[in-house]
Amino acid sequence: MRRRILMLFLAALVAALVLAGLALWRVVQGGQDAVIQAAMIAGLGLLGLMTALWFLFDRHLARPLESLAGALRTGRVPDLAQARHLADLGPAARDAALARERSDQALAQALQDHAAETLREKASLEAILADFGAGAVMADARGRVVFYNASAARLLPGLALDRALDTLLTSGALRAAQMRLSAGAAATDLTCLTVGGVRLSGRLRAIDDGLLLILRDGAVQRPAPRDMLEALRRHASTLVPMLDALDGPIPPALAQAIRAEGQGLANATRSLSRIMASDAPGTVAALTELAAGLEAADLPPLAFRAEAASLNALLLLLDARLRALGHTPVLSVRPDPDDQMRLVLDWRGSPVPIDLLEGWLTAAPDPGQPDVTGAEILARHGTGIWPETDGARARLVMPLALAQGVADGSGVTYDFALATRGAASSRLADLTCVVFDTETTGLTDRDRIVQIAGLRLARGRLTGERFETLVNPGCPIPPASTAIHHITDAMVADAPDLTAALTAFRHFCDDSVLIAHNAPFDMGFLRRAEAQTGTRFDNRVLDTVLLSAMVWGQSEVHTLDALTERLGIAIPPEARHTAMGDTIATAQAYLALIPALEAKGITRFEEVVAKARDHRALIADANR
């Protein structure tokens, strides 16, 4: 607009100039009349007037109009001072902009409230599903897991997102139940076995295109046969040593028969005792629940096979009795050689006489169960408690079994978008993978694993499922290795051995492509252990060293530090050379490498394997 006005004024200016020019020409020709002089003055006057008028028009009308239009387009509130020559247009535009701003703000607030409400509902539903006693597993139309809760993870070892449900249960029962559903039933009961042979019962329901499986622990709750056990013990206790001592007048065959019977009786009581001692509760309690109301040291995020209410009540009772004696006990947990963990109430001062402690255990500490004594609570947890001393300090010690599979006893794991992301394929972006790293006692074939960490990826995203364990190598860790990964002999003293750790890791990475940085090194440790542990790792393997070489060429440096730096991935220095820190870095590097490989035309696993042949001279392929 400003240009058009400028052109208009320029035209008037040119006209005035022409007039003034003509008058000037006449003067030059010798004209002296008054008309010429007047025309010249008028022409020059008009020139000045036009310039002044244009300047005023541009400054007070054209520019403010342009600025107003800009403000209206961008949603800014226009400046009224600029638009003061536009009569009511400025205030009107300002009012309109303010109204729009208010409505924008109201809309944003409404969206924010709605999002917060959705988040709250999501958190509540997650909480309900997490604490819902039964195991819940949801699978998509192709039978791949898209949701599970902590109870399901406990019941089904190896449960993970994007894993086929029928690989976790013996498939016959599941297929039969699906057949009943397809015959028209909305839901159907089933009894099935896990691949580990544990019997579970549950209910299968068809939802949308998928399945919802609710699982209950198949173990039958039986009344504890305590009276019978006591009678058995009493008779056997007197019978067996006496029978052993008798000889002489009794015929040898009879003596032998009596001895055999006595032996049978003794064995029966022993097995019955073992069964009862292993009857730890099926419920899971977080350490924070057990420690509620107690003074506690820094507590790790552990969960125990325990009834939170009764055991917490017992600990509170012991704490109160100790305080009545003038002690100030602090609760902590320590590794325990036999029972995984021990709860310890520790104080400075004299130890408690055991009979005084046993006396405290005759009280019923849990107001919810007024007929259950402290001793009975301990028996129900398959444990006991006793005093120990250590110089000027004394403590009470209670071993307690850790809950399997759950670290914090909470949480649901899901990615419903898995169901919409199409069938799994061998495309790198579609693979289900476990990125892992091991820390070891050294770099030779004779060295052993001391730590394993793994993260699951499904269809190009981290699923949030992680595996992390220290491993007892059964030999001292050389100080030079400890200097790198900071894992000491003391840290692994109570860790699972290689067989237990690799069996658990095998469950975690079943069905998945294994990814490691310098995979031949880590796969070498897993495969050399096969003979010892009986756990085979026949997974397909990807090596981020090899993938890096395919993108940047072999002459580049392909260390994890160099690779992550090239990809702009930051590893906190304290996380470097921890199995989980390096695993996270490798996983991020792999995800960032996928588009770079695709740009080079390498999109599928088979193409990586084919391309790996070009690099074979320098970099080994870890695939079998």
Place this chain on the structure above:
Amino acid sequence: MADILVIEDEDNIATALDFLLTRDGHRHDRIATGRGAVDRIRQTRPDLVLLDVMLPEVSGYQIVQDVRADPDLAGVRVLMMTARGSVVERRKGLALGADGFIAKPFELAELRAEMARLLS
């Protein structure tokens, strides 16, 4: 041949132990309650105490805790016997200072082997 103190309230077990220890040639004595047991151990200084856990008045656990709290009695071996033979009971007994722990019903060979270990 050793000096053995049996602390056991169950008469039938005590009779059986008396028979076995006599046959194996050990000097032995028996008391049937926990009360005064530690004083008796201080007086007689047996080589080995066969100690039942569930005793009237003072428990076997309390006796072993008191014996281990007295440095003068460091040479006295204590073998605990209990009908509550769970792993945690064994650990409790050993944590309190028992030298051995044997679950009832025990077999003669088992008792002999455990006694021989503690007396060697």
